[in-house]
Amino acid sequence: MTQTTVLTGITTTGTPHLGNYVGAIRPAIAASHDRNVRPFYFLADYHALIKCQDPERVRQSTLEIAATWLALGLDIRNAVFYRQSDVPEITELAWMLSCATAKGLMNRAHAYKAAVQANEDSGEQDPDKGVTMGLFNYPILMAADILLFNAHRVPVGKDQVQHIEMARDIGGRFNHIYGEHFVIPEAEVSEEAAILCGLDGRKMSKSYDNTIPLFVPEKQLRKLVMKIKTNSLEPGQPKDPDSCTLYSIYKAFATKEEVAAVRRRYEEGIGWGEMKQFLFEYLNNHLMAARERYEALLEAPEKIEEALQEGAQRAREYSVPFMQKIRASVGIRSLAR
Numbered sequence: 012m013t014q015t016t017v018l019t020g021i022t023t024t025g026t027p028h029l030g031n032y033v034g035a036i037r038p039a040i041a042a043s044h045d046r047n048v049r050p051f052y053f054l055a056d057y058h059a060l061i062k063c064q065d066p067e068r069v070r071q072s073t074l075e076i077a078a079t080w081l082a083l084g085l086d087i088r089n090a091v092f093y094r095q096s097d098v099p100e101i102t103e104l105a106w107m108l109s110c111a112t113a114k115g116l117m118n119r120a121h122a123y124k125a126a127v128q129a130n131e132d133s134g135e136q137d138p139d140k141g142v143t144m145g146l147f148n149y150p151i152l153m154a155a156d157i158l159l160f161n162a163h164r165v166p167v168g169k170d171q172v173q174h175i176e177m178a179r180d181i182g183g184r185f186n187h188i189y190g191e192h193f194v195i196p197e198a199e200v201s202e203e204a205a206i207l208c209g210l211d212g213r214k215m216s217k218s219y220d221n222t223i224p225l226f227v228p229e230k231q232l233r234k235l236v237m238k239i240k241t242n243s244l245e246p247g248q249p250k251d252p253d254s255c256t257l258y259s260i261y262k263a264f265a266t267k268e269e270v271a272a273v274r275r276r277y278e279e280g281i282g283w284g285e286m287k288q289f290l291f292e293y294l295n296n297h298l299m300a301a302r303e304r305y306e307a308l309l310e311a312p313e314k315i316e317e318a319l320q321e322g323a324q325r326a327r328e329y330s331v332p333f334m335q336k337i338r339a340s341v342g343i344r345s346l347a348r
């Protein structure tokens with residue numbers, strides 16, 4: 012059986028929220044149980060340094076993200092689950108790739124262009140003000156993450172598609188110069204994924220500060236659900252589920268039958284207070300068991316570390332010999348005969 016290699020990275024700067032769960036974590040964990048795929052999932056801690064220079068936050072986020080994935084039942088016998096910084100071949104490859112990448116290609120990266128645009132808009136003289144080389148080179152590090160493991164498919168959000176295109180360009184360029192070493196990866200964007208709404212009705216996202224963290228304690232979960240914005244319709248008045256944040260969140264978790272039943276309650280004019288209580292209880296029941304495992308893992312970080320070290324070892328069984336080949340291909344090899 013030839014397995015498809017699926018690879019994705021999670022930047023370690025925040026605490027996983029319901030939107031991350033529905034959009035990325037849940038499908039990735041489901042895929043980890045599929046023996047037709049070989050997933051590589053990693054904590055992108057070097058990427059975290061691009062946007063976060065708070066060491067404690069990077070460490071805490073790494074811990075929370077790893078605990079989240081493990082608590083949710085990631086199958087680490089199939090999936091290779093590791094921390095980017097434990098696989099030094101990634102940064103080594105990033106250098107080699109950067110020597111085969113046109114600067115002009117990086118000038119076109121959205122993240123860099125947005126930073127330059129923000130400087131221009133604010134009347135700043137230096138267009139590169141506040142732009143680090145880490146930000147500028149970010150797509151090359153990401154290409155190294157992907158190409159090192161010869162990933163076929165890369166599940167990402169829409170905002171990352173350009174980076175996969177760049178990884179394809181960069182890999183193709185390297186192959187052209189040094190021989191066919193790299194698989195050219197495909198981006199995999201899930202359409203239904205990105206639409207979980209946050210507290211204020213906009214897309215749930217850390218940058219809008221409207222998230223519901225996945226494993227907040229029960230009391231806080233209740234408080235947050237009660238804060239979700241609704242309109243001023245009274246109990247008894249029919250309501251539109253399709254423009255409702257409560258409904259959009261419920262729909263991401265419930266079965267088709269459950270969703271159909273709730274739609275009828277909207278037509279009948281369910282009150283917002285009742286619907287919020289109902290959504291809270293539903294989410295709480297759904298998340299309770301995993302939340303307990305999560306809390307237990309946070310109390311035993313050495314178990315998390317052990318799982319990550321095991322993952323790094325498996326990743327390196329692949330990356331060490333592969334990198335040796337890459338090194339040789341560019342002319343860096345032993346002089347002895």
Ligand code: TRP
Pocket residue numbers: 018019020021022055058152153156157165166167171
């Ligand atoms: N940059 C990605 C993000 O912000 C995370 C990431 C880093 C990644 N390396 C990757 C995703 C490699 C896919 C493949 O979401």
